[in-house]
Amino acid sequence: MDIQSIKNRFGIIGNSPALNHAISIAERVAATNLTVLITGESGVGKEVFAQIIYQLGQRKHNPFIAVNCGAIPEGTIDSELFGHEKGAFTGASESRKGYFETVNGGTIFLDEVGELPHGTQARLLRVLESGEYIRVGSSKVMKTDVRVIAATNVNLQEAVRSGRFREDLYYRLSTVPIYIPPLRDRGEDIYLLFKKFTLDFAERNRVAPIRLTEDARQLILKYPWPGNVRQLKNVAEQLSVLAVDKEITAQELMQLVPDIADNRLPALAEVRYESGGNLTEREILYKLIFDLKKDLNDLKQFVFDVTKRQINGEPMHNFSHPYQQNFAPADKPIAMPPTTSQPVVIHSETYEPHDTIEETLNLSEVEKELILKALRKHRNKRKDAAADLGISERTLYRKIKEYNIQL
Numbered sequence: 001m002d003i004q005s006i007k008n009r010f011g012i013i014g015n016s017p018a019l020n021h022a023i024s025i026a027e028r029v030a031a032t033n034l035t036v037l038i039t040g041e042s043g044v045g046k047e048v049f050a051q052i053i054y055q056l057g058q059r060k061h062n063p064f065i066a067v068n069c070g071a072i073p074e075g076t077i078d079s080e081l082f083g084h085e086k087g088a089f090t091g092a093s094e095s096r097k098g099y100f101e102t103v104n105g106g107t108i109f110l111d112e113v114g115e116l117p118h119g120t121q122a123r124l125l126r127v128l129e130s131g132e133y134i135r136v137g138s139s140k141v142m143k144t145d146v147r148v149i150a151a152t153n154v155n156l157q158e159a160v161r162s163g164r165f166r167e168d169l170y171y172r173l174s175t176v177p178i179y180i181p182p183l184r185d186r187g188e189d190i191y192l193l194f195k196k197f198t199l200d201f202a203e204r205n206r207v208a209p210i211r212l213t214e215d216a217r218q219l220i221l222k223y224p225w226p227g228n229v230r231q232l233k234n235v236a237e238q239l240s241v242l243a244v245d246k247e248i249t250a251q252e253l254m255q256l257v258p259d260i261a262d263n264r265l266p267a268l269a270e271v272r273y274e275s276g277g278n279l280t281e282r283e284i285l286y287k288l289i290f291d292l293k294k295d296l297n298d299l300k301q302f303v304f305d306v307t308k309r310q311i312n313g314e315p316m317h318n319f320s321h322p323y324q325q326n327f328a329p330a331d332k333p334i335a336m337p338p339t340t341s342q343p344v345v346i347h348s349e350t351y352e353p354h355d356t357i358e359e360t361l362n363l364s365e366v367e368k369e370l371i372l373k374a375l376r377k378h379r380n381k382r383k384d385a386a387a388d389l390g391i392s393e394r395t396l397y398r399k400i401k402e403y404n405i406q407l
Helices: 003-010 017-030 046-055 077-082 118-130 156-161 167-173 189-205 214-222 228-242 250-256 258-262 281-311 322-326 363-377 382-389 393-402
Strands: 036-039 064-068 107-111 132-134 141-143 147-152 176-179
Touching (some): 017 046, 017 176, 077 118, 156 167, 214 250, 228 250, 363 382
Parallel strands (some): 036 147, 064 107, 107 147
């Protein structure tokens, strides 16, 4: 099946090379039983790619189940996935089959797999390696034949480095990785999707579809769309309801959807680790703080060295310092400000060497402050605050309890 046929079958709109490449990988891996890891920001359509792999695969006539790992409480997720025996825990009044047992022979889609607790990660690794698992409260080893498709908007490589995700599980899941590009990187696909959503809305509600003027069209093309396709669909339907005239100008667009006008700041350039992983917004902030601290320490050392040379009466024309490169070439003398007053004499025998004082940067306090700002910004709406912070709502809830934040 060619790429265009897949797009038509699954309702995918767009022609960007990155999107076509992702579809091509999904089509090729569908015929196998390999584990697939789908990555991309929230709202890019990872669940659609899971359906492509399932529907075009050998197990399309067998069961399929999608599990949102971030929405299941940590205390019950093992029971949900692997089942439990009667009396295994309080409230377990009878035995229960888990998802890996009920979809035996089929496919399981683990969305937000990066939110799995460590214990569950170990259990999942055993299933992927040997097909074996044990129900909660049991000692009997059971077998299952399930294809796993996982998805996440979390940088799992960074999660591995920070100890939040098992390295062996990461490599086992990412047998075949598929990266879905964010909407802001898909160019004209934004307008094509917008037209599709407005036409679908008009057809469902039997109204005339809205149109955008050229200036309004350019506005939606330049907007970064942090919520990706999901956000674009919401905006298209919102405009279809609120617009008085069917042709919408840029000014009307900004009035009807204030977020488009508010978010006009240039986006942060993508920052990558040497190994290729992306930094989160919070990690970028930490990096900037540490870099600033280093610059301040370098400046202190530079001032100390200049002062010391003056005290000792050493010439400045041959003075070179790494920090000096930010101000003047090393082969030129440092110009000192003229003074008419008597110099202050500092006796060198009483002058203590300068020690660089490392400021304390409490990462927990910085993280707590970011969470508080996000909650205030979104009026304590945890779902919106979590999306703004780039974490799941479940993770945000755990952090609120950890820092004892009162809502």
